[in-house]
Amino acid sequence: xxxxxxxxxxxxxxxxxxxxxxxxxxxxxxxxxxxxxxxxxxxxxxxxxxxxxxxxxxxxxxxxxxxxxxxxxxxxxxxxxxxxxxxxxxxxxxxxxxxxxxxxxxxxxxxxxxxxxxxxxxxxxxxxxxxxxxxxxxxxxxxxxxxxxxxxxxxxxxxxxxxxxxxxxxxxxxxxxxxxxxxxxxxxxxxxxxxxxxxxxxxxxxxxxxxxxxxxxxxxxxxxxxxxxxxxxxxxxxxxxxxxxxxxxxxxxxxxxxxxxxxxxxxxxxxxxxxxxxxxxxxxxxxxxxxxxxxxxxxxxxxxxxxxxxxxxxxxxxxxxxxxxxxxxxxxxxxxxxxxxxxxxxxxxxxxxxxxxxxxxxxxxxxxxxxxxxxxxxxxxxxxxxxxxxxxxxxxxxxxxxxxxxxxxxxxxxxxxxxxxxxxxxxxxxxxxxxxxxxxxxxxxxxxxxxxxxxxxxxxxxxxxx
Amino acid sequence: xxxxxxxxxxxxxxxxxxxxxxxxxxxxxxxxxxxxxxxxxxxxxxxxxxxxxxxxxxxxxxxxxxxxxxxxxxxxxxxxxxxxxxxxxxxxxxxxxxxxxxxxxxxxxxxxxxxxxxxxxxxxxxxxxxxxxxxxxxxxxxxxxxxxxxxxxxxxxxxxxxxxxxxxxxxxxxxxx
Numbered sequence: 001x002x003x004x005x006x007x008x009x010x011x012x013x014x015x016x017x018x019x020x021x022x023x024x025x026x027x028x029x030x031x032x033x034x035x036x037x038x039x040x041x042x043x044x045x046x047x048x049x050x051x052x053x054x055x056x057x058x059x060x061x062x063x064x065x066x067x068x069x070x071x072x073x074x075x076x077x078x079x080x081x082x083x084x085x086x087x088x089x090x091x092x093x094x095x096x097x098x099x100x101x102x103x104x105x106x107x108x109x110x111x112x113x114x115x116x117x118x119x120x121x122x123x124x125x126x127x128x129x130x131x132x133x134x135x136x137x138x139x140x141x142x143x144x145x146x147x148x149x150x151x152x153x154x155x156x157x158x159x160x161x162x163x164x165x166x167x168x169x170x171x172x173x174x175x176x177x178x179x180x181x182x183x184x185x186x187x188x189x190x191x192x193x194x195x196x197x198x199x200x201x202x203x204x205x206x207x208x209x210x211x212x213x214x215x216x217x218x219x220x221x222x223x224x225x226x227x228x229x230x231x232x233x234x235x236x237x238x239x240x241x242x243x244x245x246x247x248x249x250x251x252x253x254x255x256x257x258x259x260x261x262x263x264x265x266x267x268x269x270x271x272x273x274x275x276x277x278x279x280x281x282x283x284x285x286x287x288x289x290x291x292x293x294x295x296x297x298x299x300x301x302x303x304x305x306x307x308x309x310x311x312x313x314x315x316x317x318x319x320x321x322x323x324x325x326x327x328x329x330x331x332x333x334x335x336x337x338x339x340x341x342x343x344x345x346x347x348x349x350x351x352x353x354x355x356x357x358x359x360x361x362x363x364x365x366x367x368x369x370x371x372x373x374x375x376x377x378x379x380x381x382x383x384x385x386x387x388x389x390x391x392x393x394x395x396x397x398x399x400x401x402x403x404x405x406x407x408x409x410x411x412x413x414x415x416x417x418x419x420x421x422x423x424x425x426x427x428x429x430x431x432x433x434x435x436x437x438x439x440x441x442x443x444x445x446x447x448x449x450x451x452x453x454x455x456x457x458x459x460x461x462x463x464x465x466x
Numbered sequence: 467x468x469x470x471x472x473x474x475x476x477x478x479x480x481x482x483x484x485x486x487x488x489x490x491x492x493x494x495x496x497x498x499x500x501x502x503x504x505x506x507x508x509x510x511x512x513x514x515x516x517x518x519x520x521x522x523x524x525x526x527x528x529x530x531x532x533x534x535x536x537x538x539x540x541x542x543x544x545x546x547x548x549x550x551x552x553x554x555x556x557x558x559x560x561x562x563x564x565x566x567x568x569x570x571x572x573x574x575x576x577x578x579x580x581x582x583x584x585x586x587x588x589x590x591x592x593x594x595x596x597x598x599x600x601x602x603x604x605x606x607x608x609x610x611x612x613x614x615x616x617x618x619x620x621x622x623x624x625x626x627x628x629x630x631x632x633x634x635x636x637x638x639x640x641x642x643x
């Protein structure tokens with residue numbers, strides 16, 4: 001019998017019971033240990049994993065019910081069988097309420113004990129098999145930190161895996177929060193450059209001149225405040241991957257500089273004369289429609305073609321709703337580990353709401369909503385109300401008011417900023433977008449941190465992120 | 467020369483020579499060694515529990531080791547009803563990897579009036595082999611036809627054979643039995 005994997009702890013203050021029950025179970029091939037009292041039993045449960053606990057109800061000191069209660073806290077999946085000398089409805093009910101698997105009245109029928117053990121083992125085997133299968137399935141759905149079972153994303157993974165092996169420039173396209181940087185990191189990790197550095201720059205967060213020095217570095221005295229020579233991100237990424245996020249936001253001058261580096265793999269530090277050569281693989285990303293920007297004359301077509309060697313489009317979450325349960329499970333698991341809190345999942349109505357939501361902020365928004373839920377949750381299951389999802393129909397500010405989408409976005413961004421008291425990170429979380437995107441929107445709509453409109457656009461280099 | 471197995475009638479009724487002969491033949495066939503009929507007047511009466519009106523099999527096992535023949539394993543065969551403290555009854559018990567085993571006809575006779583003496587004889591032989599198997603270190607076997615499969619009721623006893631399966635035989639030779 002393949003019962004050796006089943007570890008049974010027999011707890012009874014009577015030695016003869018421990019020995020006869022233990023011996024009987026050992027002949028079935030189970031691994032059996034014995035404890036004479038509740039205290040020593042709990043110490044053993046804390047120290048080791050057990051499959052089944054068979055515990056006597058009446059014991060001096062800590063009684064069986066208390067052992068059951070504490071054991072369940074230490075190991076929730078432990079099957080606990082309560083033994084009692086006299087069956088009273090009360091004790092049976094109390095044991096079952098406290099989470100006992102079953103109870104046995106001493107002395108018990110050999111057939112009854114045998115069947116009960118077999119049933120527990122079969123159940124636990126099923127649970128184990130289920131876990132293994134789900135893990136295996138998850139591996140199938142996984143590309144590094146990305147998780148999806150939708151055919152569209154599987155095609156993205158396939159393309160990314162193939163592209164990772166080459167040295168070609170990759171352009172990742174997708175809405176805010178869809179995981180462009182996560183994909184860029186995955187590509188780096190899968191590439192022959194995996195041992196080299198991965199350097200990420202957000203091109204939207206900085207003014208053009210700051211971004212220039214950030215990318216290419218500067219010589220001492222190149223400009224006011226350049227008190228020492230500084231290496232740029234291109235140099236930092238030598239031998240690795242440079243991730244240019246929000247590349248669609250780069251101004252005209254830098255577009256030209258970038259084009260040159262992409263063509264020659266050489267550049268100058270700001271204020272420097274020596275050309276510097278680097279071996280860098282570029283992964284760029286944007287949530288803008290670059291083709292339209294090219295048509296509108298806002299983005300150089302030659303740079304666009306240099307970047308658009310291998311375009312990879314990440315579909316928005318609302319187009320792959322089948323991934324939501326998988327992502328929810330994965331995030332809840334990770335949040336539980338991060339917060340050191342017991343979280344088993346979300347309630348069925350919460351899951352329905354999550355699957356039905358449109359997720360303008362995509363996977364990042366989903367993660368934020370779950371994080372909120374995980375913090376607020378009082379039990380192991382996150383309830384719908386704890387997620388703080390907007391109920392349907394709550395979104396537009398004034399129903400019936402005729403306004404453009406831009407106008408509504410502007411008003412909503414201002415309202416959220418005002419709500420957070422100017423805390424941009426918090427506002428970005430609520431909006432389900434990243435801070436850079438929020439800063440862009442604030443600039444676009446000339447909104448102050450307080451949420452008030454401003455008359456003259458202010459320079460953003462004062463309080464830009466990082 | 468492997469050590470013999472002693473088979474000893476320790477019941478209260480008159481010994482049934484045909485029955486005991488049948489048990490000895492099956493045990494000899496299963497373990498391929500000499501089986502010796504042992505006889506002595508002592509009986510394990512101290513193992514009787516007045517409250518349960520049964521004999522404690524654990525106590526009988528200890529007594530068999532102390533009182534029985536040395537230089538081999540000993541199987542006690544009784545007509546008394548046996549129990550271990552947590553179970554209502556047992557067909558028999560053995561020291562796992564030890565020297566003593568005991569088996570009783572009391573519960574094996576269930577329904578035997580209808581099926582006849584031949585069935586009772588078969589059941590006893592199977593349970594005798596089963597308990598001695600434990601004394602040789604064998605655990606319960608997952609193969610339903612194997613004599614070492616667990617038999618919580620007579621139905622399962624009737625369904626299994628009186629011999630260990632190939633896997634259990636292999637284990638027996640590993641154990642040096």
